[in-house]
Amino acid sequence: xxxxxxxxxxxxxxxxxxxxxxxxxxxxxxxxxxxxxxxxxxxxxxxxxxxxxxxxxxxxxxxxxxxxxxxxxxxxxxxxxxxxxxxxxxxxxxxxxxxxxxxxxxxxxxxxxxxxxxxxxxxxxxxxxxxxxxxxxxxxxxxxxxxxxxxxxxxxxxxxxxxxxxxxxxxxxxxxxxxxxxxxxxxxxxxxxxxxxxxxxxxxxxxxxxxxxxxxxxxxxxxxxxxxxxxxxxxxxxxxxxxxxxxxxxxxxxxxxxxxxxxxxxxxxxxxxxxxxxxxxxxxxxxxxxxxxxxxxxxxxxxxxxxxxxxxxxxxxxxxxxxxxxxxxxxxxxxxxxxxxxxxxxxxxxxxxxxxxxxxxxxxxxxxxxxxxxxxxxxxxxxxxxxxxxxxxx
Amino acid sequence: xxxxxxxxxxxxxxxxxxxxxxxxxxxxxxxxxxxxxxxxxxxxxxxxxxxxxxxxxxxxxxxxxxxxxxxxxxxxxxxxxxxxxxxxxxxxxxxxxxxxxxxxxxxxxxxxxxxxxxxxxxxxxxxxxxxxxxxxxxxxxxxxxxxxxxxxxxxxxxxxxxxxxxxxxxxxxxxxxxxxxxxxxxxxxxxxxxxxxxxxxxxxxxxxxxxxxxxxxxxxxxxxxxxxxxxxxxxxxxxxxxxxxxxxxxxxxxxxxxxxxxxxxxxxxxxxxxxxxxxxxxxxxxxxxxxxxxxxxxxxxxxxxxxxxxxxxxxxxxxxxxxxxxxxxxxxxxxxxxxxxxxxxxxxxxxxxxxxxxxxxxxxxxxxxxxxxxxxxxxxxxxxxxxxxxxxxx
Numbered sequence: 001x002x003x004x005x006x007x008x009x010x011x012x013x014x015x016x017x018x019x020x021x022x023x024x025x026x027x028x029x030x031x032x033x034x035x036x037x038x039x040x041x042x043x044x045x046x047x048x049x050x051x052x053x054x055x056x057x058x059x060x061x062x063x064x065x066x067x068x069x070x071x072x073x074x075x076x077x078x079x080x081x082x083x084x085x086x087x088x089x090x091x092x093x094x095x096x097x098x099x100x101x102x103x104x105x106x107x108x109x110x111x112x113x114x115x116x117x118x119x120x121x122x123x124x125x126x127x128x129x130x131x132x133x134x135x136x137x138x139x140x141x142x143x144x145x146x147x148x149x150x151x152x153x154x155x156x157x158x159x160x161x162x163x164x165x166x167x168x169x170x171x172x173x174x175x176x177x178x179x180x181x182x183x184x185x186x187x188x189x190x191x192x193x194x195x196x197x198x199x200x201x202x203x204x205x206x207x208x209x210x211x212x213x214x215x216x217x218x219x220x221x222x223x224x225x226x227x228x229x230x231x232x233x234x235x236x237x238x239x240x241x242x243x244x245x246x247x248x249x250x251x252x253x254x255x256x257x258x259x260x261x262x263x264x265x266x267x268x269x270x271x272x273x274x275x276x277x278x279x280x281x282x283x284x285x286x287x288x289x290x291x292x293x294x295x296x297x298x299x300x301x302x303x304x305x306x307x308x309x310x311x312x313x314x315x316x317x318x319x320x321x322x323x324x325x326x327x328x329x330x331x332x333x334x335x336x337x338x339x340x341x342x343x344x345x346x347x348x349x350x351x352x353x354x355x356x357x358x359x360x361x362x363x364x365x366x367x368x369x370x371x372x373x374x375x376x377x378x379x380x381x382x383x384x385x386x387x388x389x390x391x392x393x394x
Numbered sequence: 395x396x397x398x399x400x401x402x403x404x405x406x407x408x409x410x411x412x413x414x415x416x417x418x419x420x421x422x423x424x425x426x427x428x429x430x431x432x433x434x435x436x437x438x439x440x441x442x443x444x445x446x447x448x449x450x451x452x453x454x455x456x457x458x459x460x461x462x463x464x465x466x467x468x469x470x471x472x473x474x475x476x477x478x479x480x481x482x483x484x485x486x487x488x489x490x491x492x493x494x495x496x497x498x499x500x501x502x503x504x505x506x507x508x509x510x511x512x513x514x515x516x517x518x519x520x521x522x523x524x525x526x527x528x529x530x531x532x533x534x535x536x537x538x539x540x541x542x543x544x545x546x547x548x549x550x551x552x553x554x555x556x557x558x559x560x561x562x563x564x565x566x567x568x569x570x571x572x573x574x575x576x577x578x579x580x581x582x583x584x585x586x587x588x589x590x591x592x593x594x595x596x597x598x599x600x601x602x603x604x605x606x607x608x609x610x611x612x613x614x615x616x617x618x619x620x621x622x623x624x625x626x627x628x629x630x631x632x633x634x635x636x637x638x639x640x641x642x643x644x645x646x647x648x649x650x651x652x653x654x655x656x657x658x659x660x661x662x663x664x665x666x667x668x669x670x671x672x673x674x675x676x677x678x679x680x681x682x683x684x685x686x687x688x689x690x691x692x693x694x695x696x697x698x699x700x701x702x703x704x705x706x707x708x709x710x711x712x713x714x715x716x717x718x719x720x721x722x723x724x725x726x727x728x729x730x731x732x733x734x735x736x737x738x739x740x741x742x743x744x745x746x747x748x749x750x751x752x753x754x755x756x757x758x759x760x761x762x763x764x765x766x767x768x769x770x771x772x773x774x775x776x777x778x779x780x781x782x783x784x785x786x787x788x
Binding site for chain 1: 478
């Protein structure tokens, strides 16, 4: 029995009740190829054949799976497993008829990838199976359930995120001792990758951009890989990096400044920009309370930065972290078309967000921090010890 | 420039022509979470924001991607990249209007996961973007294109599969020297996992069931994990195992028999069953020609086994291998509901299939082999040196 999975399945049953729904259905196949992200929260491993993982409002969990997949689902000890050989529908339809759900939640959402694990082909397959039954008209998006299910972190989950954060901050301290002019971005990244391997951790996202290391004025932006460029005095270095430990991740950024010859501290313009950045983070963190919309938090930070004459950062202020670096549904984001309605969702207690504004400075590079913060009724609580000053390299 | 990707994009343009279509559109977001399997063939890495990877009939490749993802797509050197900051649709719609495609292929299929990488939410998003345009009615499944694109292996691809096969067969020979009564299934699996690590290869699928090691009469079936059960004399041992080398995989099975005290060779009943099994493989391999339907191949083997009084195997006869163990669209499978129309698809030259029947014997265990075979106009050509006799352990 996996305690985290058990916890999530119980939570899901409660959320069905909150949402007045009767059944939550995760319908997948070849799950190692097209992978419903929610499957990681409710099952370990993969299934090959069409499979239904289901939670009912009466707090039962059922799985209808191909016979060859049955043992691995049974061994989890959480689901009542109904195996089939030839036909999924011949097991699935009688199950539905017996349960008689009035409202069925399935995993699709045009607004967020997290709740959008069902492929269009599987949707058509389900439609076809349900043809001529009343259930076809009872399908609804599980976006709200998934948003709360992933968002409301348990103590165990927060503890795991905390461990990933602490280890990441420890490695950032090592970077501070390591950094010197002439090192290439790739050399810094290689050091961190080496330390990950030595500790048998994993990078929180793709190894190509985890860590991402940037120095000086830049073109690529947050998702590009470290280069052979040598780090120079008078440049800002920033690193975007996270670890996965025990299945949970961190996602953090720090900024360093390599003092130019003769400098004892950063130039005034750079110091001022960093101060504005940190103040803008504080504004967001204070406001991170249940019931507030993500777009409101984003705009506090965004407006503070632009009001000081800096350009707007070209991305969302923050996202949730958990099983992966872009976790959860609610987002601290501006009302841009590409985010759909997600910025309008309200925060819930226990959600864990990054806060990551940035200011691009043509002379020195990009100043940025990325903190991790938990939502509480009193406002955000830092899980990461926040960066308050540029880290100076002499 | 990645040669394999370049090769596949050129091939796709040709297939658009064959299918009288103008544009192939792969629409994804957060591709490390919900991953369109075809993306591995046409791009390296992941994108976060809504992104369109497109091939036109005039042999051009375009990518409309979020600004933070642009550099990593550009660095591939294959796509003309159109980056956006706030709105995907504001770049996408003018592109479509300029191109004016009459037939657009998108990645959905209720019948196969391989061509079903588009989520239902992204389908709805696309529908919404195309509202009021003629393009909304011009969307079709790319299943046929993807089937041929993945199925027709280039020489380079076959070469990579061959390397994975050869390495796997080498490890099976090591297992033959290793096996003895009293070893547990898990010990055998651990040895193979150790050898993978030493060689810096990867398992071809999930580490929990790759290798899968079975001994004696069994319950779990092909997708379950090795156990602490000790291997006994008088039992059949079979292993299902594959390697990923240079991004391509093998997927092979072999059967061993541990002679019982006093035995010089396997019992007659066991020998006979194995002979029937091997004959049934030969029937399939001879018939693996372009234009033949997968269901016909499956039934040759299936019927041969049942005609000799053995039970039918509870799975498909074979699947394609390539970038992963369950690759491609066409399948050697019976006409069961869960396979939809896929068994009716015809084979194409250059497809690479497993052939993997099995016979369960209550006294001894499961005899099975899994070979890998390439489709040619003269019939199947073995890429794996086929197993013709039970491997005996004294």
